[in-house]
Amino acid sequence: MLPSTAPYQLLLRPSSNRAALRRLQLQHIGLLPRSSTTTTITTGTTAASSLSLRKYATTQGAAPKRRNVTVLSDDGRYEWGELSGREKVARATQQSVNFVVIIAGAVLTGGVFYLLFTEVFSPNSKTWQFEKAVERIKDDARCTDLLGDRREIKAYGENTWSRTSVYQDRLGREHLKMNFHVEGPLNSGTVFVHMMKPLNEHHWEYQLLALEVPGHSRVVLEEAREKPGVGQALKIFGIKWR
Incomplete structure (x- = not known):
């Protein structure tokens, strides 16, 4: 009976075991003892297996390559x-x-x-004063008699505030002048606003607030009166400086 071919199958895989195959053949014909051949085969197989395991462990245990930190790629992962x-x-x-x-x-x-x-939002802004003047027009009974229901009165200014101006007079007082249009269910008109900041003051005071509707008398809501003594102090050589 021929011996089992299992040892041959083990030795056919690695090319380095050709010498071991030769020894197995010599053992079969009685020229070498069986114990020597078996030890050689076992030792060769074990060495090959150990080498493979070391290569696998080295490959699997390799740490991932560290990425360089630059201005654009730094994400804070490294201390x-x-x-x-x-x-x-x-x-x-x-x-x-x-x-x-x-x-x-x-x-x-x-x-x-x-x-x-x-x-x-500032009380000194043109927008704030515009809204305040519109409310004054809507709340005045003389204006609503000419324009109609206050809830239907619309107000709109000139484009890019071209009819609004802020300037200082010769005495250093700041003036604000503004014209805007109002429209109601009955009529349309123009509102004239003139305000002034007295010296050393930070709030506006009305010099004039009036509504003009074509075909009707002018409605004056605010008009500044000259304070006693102020007109004489500001009048030089018959000229009133404002």
Whole structure:
């Protein structure tokens, strides 16, 4: 009976076991003892298996390659102590840029809020005074008799405030003049506004607030009266300076 071919199958796989195959053949014809051949086969197979396991462990245990840190790729995953000198410069640059962007955004936001306050919400703004004058027109019975129901009165100014002006007189007093249109279910008209800030004051005072509707008498809601003594103090050589 021929011996089992299992040892041959084991030795046919690795090319390095050709010598062991030769010894097995010699063993079969009685020229070598069986114990020597078996030991050689076992040792060769074990060595090959150990080498394969070491290669597998080395391949599987290799750590992933560390990515370089740059200004654009830094995501903060590495601690400061893990960075090289160049990478520390990159992180410092990135943080400086972020800081500048935050400051610029804060300044821009503050500027927008300041502009909104000074141009819309401040009592000294033209928008505020426009809305205030419109409410005065709607609340005056003489105006609603000419224009109609106050709830249907609409007011609109000139394009780009071309009919609004702010200036100072020779005495340093600030003046605001504004004209705008009003329209109601009965008639349409024009509102004239003249306001002034007295010296060392921060609020506007009406010099004139009037409504003119074509075909009707002028309705005067506010008209400043000269204070006693003020007119004489400001009148020089017969000329009244305003």
